[in-house]
Amino acid sequence: MLGSPIRMGTPRPVYTAKLLSDPATAENDAGAPTAPAAGGEGEPYSQHRDARLGSTDKELNAGAAAAHSSATAPGIPRQAEPRVEVMDAAVGPLNLLPRPCHVLVLLNPRGGKGKALPLFRSHVQPLLAQADVSFTLMLTERRNHARELVRAEELGRWDALVVMSGDGLMHEVVNGLMERPDWETAIRKPLCSLPAGSGNALAASLNHYAGYEQVTNEALLTNCTRLLCSRLLAPMDLLSLQTASGLRLFSVLSLAWGFIADVDVESEKFRCLGERRFTLGTFLRLATLRTYQGRLAYLPVETVVSKTFPSPDRVQQAQQGPVDTHLVPLEEPVPSHWTVAPEQDFVLVLALLHSHLGSEMFTAPMGRCAAGAMHLFYVRAGVSRAMLLRLFLAMEKGRHMECECPYLVYVPVVAFRLEPKDGKGVFAVDGESVVSEAVQGQVQPNCFWMVSGHMESPPSLGPQPPPSWKPQQRPALEEHP
Numbered sequence: 001m002l003g004s005p006i007r008m009g010t011p012r013p014v015y016t017a018k019l020l021s022d023p024a025t026a027e028n029d030a031g032a033p034t035a036p037a038a039g040g041e042g043e044p045y046s047q048h049r050d051a052r053l054g055s056t057d058k059e060l061n062a063g064a065a066a067a068h069s070s071a072t073a074p075g076i077p078r079q080a081e082p083r084v085e086v087m088d089a090a091v092g093p094l095n096l097l098p099r100p101c102h103v104l105v106l107l108n109p110r111g112g113k114g115k116a117l118p119l120f121r122s123h124v125q126p127l128l129a130q131a132d133v134s135f136t137l138m139l140t141e142r143r144n145h146a147r148e149l150v151r152a153e154e155l156g157r158w159d160a161l162v163v164m165s166g167d168g169l170m171h172e173v174v175n176g177l178m179e180r181p182d183w184e185t186a187i188r189k190p191l192c193s194l195p196a197g198s199g200n201a202l203a204a205s206l207n208h209y210a211g212y213e214q215v216t217n218e219a220l221l222t223n224c225t226r227l228l229c230s231r232l233l234a235p236m237d238l239l240s241l242q243t244a245s246g247l248r249l250f251s252v253l254s255l256a257w258g259f260i261a262d263v264d265v266e267s268e269k270f271r272c273l274g275e276r277r278f279t280l281g282t283f284l285r286l287a288t289l290r291t292y293q294g295r296l297a298y299l300p301v302e303t304v305v306s307k308t309f310p311s312p313d314r315v316q317q318a319q320q321g322p323v324d325t326h327l328v329p330l331e332e333p334v335p336s337h338w339t340v341a342p343e344q345d346f347v348l349v350l351a352l353l354h355s356h357l358g359s360e361m362f363t364a365p366m367g368r369c370a371a372g373a374m375h376l377f378y379v380r381a382g383v384s385r386a387m388l389l390r391l392f393l394a395m396e397k398g399r400h401m402e403c404e405c406p407y408l409v410y411v412p413v414v415a416f417r418l419e420p421k422d423g424k425g426v427f428a429v430d431g432e433s434v435v436s437e438a439v440q441g442q443v444q445p446n447c448f449w450m451v452s453g454h455m456e457s458p459p460s461l462g463p464q465p466p467p468s469w470k471p472q473q474r475p476a477l478e479e480h481p
Contacts, residue, residue, distance in 0.1 A: 166197015
């Protein structure tokens, strides 16, 4: 999960689409046609590349050679354009990526069913060509590779970072950005999610916010690519997490403990099944249903809205990143205005920032939370296997809240603390396994920008402790050389 930063001694070859010429790659662009053929990649930046190319890279080169057989003069050097602000009568000022724009695509070729690379070439690249979006493609080689890359990358070269994989790769990218010395600037670099993994929950949520019907696989990928081509940006929240061992990390989607986390982790062995791995994992875990002992406390949204509380006296500020003003050190009791769940035996606990937990799991049909808030679900021990199965089947269409299950509890919150008691189970943060130990978190509102569809901006919460760090309302794009 959390790897140490590695500065690559020799950069991996990267591929640039020949949609627009970049001064930095003018020598390699000499053979590029002015009107590129769909599906073709350009030449890598590195000079003596063939000795270091893997089989996938050689396949890309072969495709590029076929697509760009006729040499033409290089295109006009690209000039960066400032962000364009337009006014929409319904939502006010909107933020857009420039046109044309140049993006860095981080793609995991082994994500999901291992078809991300051919899907990029067949479904994504032709749409980018039509929309005047040029790209550089980088293939990740191992876990935390993307995290290492964005920690060291010169972000000013790109208008946005595009992540094509599952939710785990976006988790890596965001945490890599937050680990940089210039994290306050780095996290404002616009991000885009293109689904090519198993869960694709973030992409499914963005698809839902944009008003599209719930779809999966190639249809979801096409919808999200269209969002990138539309260039609209929207602010997104982060879930800031602290663990008993001193780890600080950030979630773009969810933290799960118990049943859901076990299904997430245990179904890894069925990754070749794609999204169906979760269905199989759910039935296997239902067959051996177990409970998990722990203590859950949370700060409800309604409490924050109705009152203003002083900032805690002992807020931990030694760590990098925004200060969690709602949290006190884990070794201390939660503040008196928090709610402590009376139950200590659970089947699952889920803190969720968005509408979907998977492309076919419409987990939060009650609507998007206000900025700075998240959905908290938990299921108490005692629920039958039949009822739990009914809940998960109904979740595909967002009908599970209509099942009137007395064991299911839902509350919108701004912060929570969860202390496992028996050591059972694991935590899954954005689908990635984390050691089971006491953890607490709070939502940091409007921390970063994502490519999104036309949607209503979530309202802000009422009175609350003032944040020690406030992101800029409109991130300025760096000028390209």
